[in-house]
Amino acid sequence: MREITILSGKGGAGKTSVAAAIASMAGNAVFCDNDVDAADLHLIFEPEIREKYDFDSGSKAEIDPSKCSICGLCMEYCRFDSIHLNASGVPEVNPFQCEGCRLCERICPEEAVTLLQFNNNKWFVSQTRFGPLVHAQMGAGEENSGRLVTEIRKRAKAIAVQTHADFIINDGPPGIGCPAIASVTGTGTVLLVIEPSLSGLHDATRLFELVQSFRIRVFALINKFDINAEITARIERFLSENDIPLLGKIPFDTRLVDAMVGGQTITEYAPDCEVSKEMESIWQKIVSFTAPDRVPNPAGAK
Secondary structure, eight states: OEEEEEEOSSTTSSHHHHHHHHHHHHOSEEEEEOOGGGOOHHHHHOOEEEEEEEEOOOEEEEEOTTTOOOOOHHHHHOTTOOEEEOTTSOEEEOTTTOOOOOHHHHHOTTOOEEEEEOOOEEEEEEEETTEEEEEEEOOTTOOOHHHHHHHHHHHHHHHHHHHTOSEEEEEOOSSSSHHHHHHHTTOSEEEEEEOSSHHHHHHHHHHHHHHHHTTOEEEEEEETGGGOHHHHHHHHHHHHHTTOOEEEEEOOOTHHHHHHHTTOOHHHHOTTSHHHHHHHHHHHHHHHHTSTTOOOOOTTOO
């Protein structure tokens, strides 16, 4: 079983379009949407939810006005400035600022503060036309996205073992924060999707540094390569200098958007277009380069 995580370092580079195209070619695979803060792979997969679970999204303080003596200690010592007087002159907690540290609960002389457990995060196991999909939905402003990524990846791996899947395909989050780290940890291969923009190259560089620290093999593709020839050339130099294999270059094509609007992958919507053919070539290279009998050293590894 081979696990491939698709990342880019920034949003909008085309990770989900690539992941969806791969899904239509991968065959016996399990899919996992690691972008739990803004999941969108389900929009193309049209999943039928089979299992639904709550996930701890942290604790928030709440003040009982009937017990509060308005001594002001909680407001004075809250380092997150999350407690303010409401219209009635009673301290009230702003849940979007509260970090659940419990200091106000400990120092309140009237024991008017309690910590409430929130479960606004959900995760799902679904069936799709491509195979099982594990995905999640976080509530607005909620926390623990890194832990949630770890949880759904754990379940995706268990399903893959149970079904004897050949691949686990992870559609990763943007950035290099906790969700990205949780997506990279323990994966076998990272496919780096880079768009030809200064921000695209900058963020891909930062992401590569992160992945390199885990000594994970990296492959790359350039999406919309023909919108900026100069930046595309700079990306190719960056990849060459860091021994990152470039598997292919995908041209800009508005049919990718048309396919997504129609709830399809590009290989379903326009199987004979240049983008679809390039994706097929990229996928075959991934299959070949990640074969158990052909495991290259991680990029940049000594």
